[in-house]
Amino acid sequence: MESSSFLNIDEQPISIGQAVKYLQNSGKLGQFIGDILRQYVIEKELQTREDIAISPALTEQAIIDFRLKNQLTDPKSFQEWLQNNGKDYDSFHASVALGF
Structure with missing residues (x-):
């Protein structure tokens, strides 16, 4: 094997x-x-569960808030942060959505 x-x-x-x-x-x-x-x-x-729905708008707002709080509004700096933390946007988005 x-x-x-x-x-x-x-x-x-x-x-x-x-x-x-x-x-x-x-x-x-x-x-x-x-x-x-x-x-x-x-x-x-x-x-x-049909009674639990994570709003895409709520997830996007949480991501915006995170980027503002951590001074990652510049796309390049955000991409660097993702790479430094071993994430891509999709995995980051999923982790934010699961945080609700």
């Missing part, structure tokens, strides 16, 4: 199994799994 690369550090692949071992050794595996489960449950619940 071929090992799947989870991420690369100094051009060296780190497998998912090795990443799990690192999390386990650092005592953070439980928290990591808990975070994944929490996100999974929230997403599933949002998909099944």
Whole structure:
């Protein structure tokens, strides 16, 4: 069975199994799994509940407020911030929407 690369550090692949071992050794595996489960449950619940609708306008306003508060109104500086934080616009947008 071929090992799947989870991420690369100094051009060296780190497998998912090795990443799990690192999390386990650092005592953070439980928290990591808990975070994944929490996100999974929230997403599933949002998909099944018709009485919960996240307004696109509310999400966009929250993003605008975030950018103003953090002085990221310039598109270039916002893009740099996204890259420095390992995000793209779609993942940032999704995280803001899930924050409601």
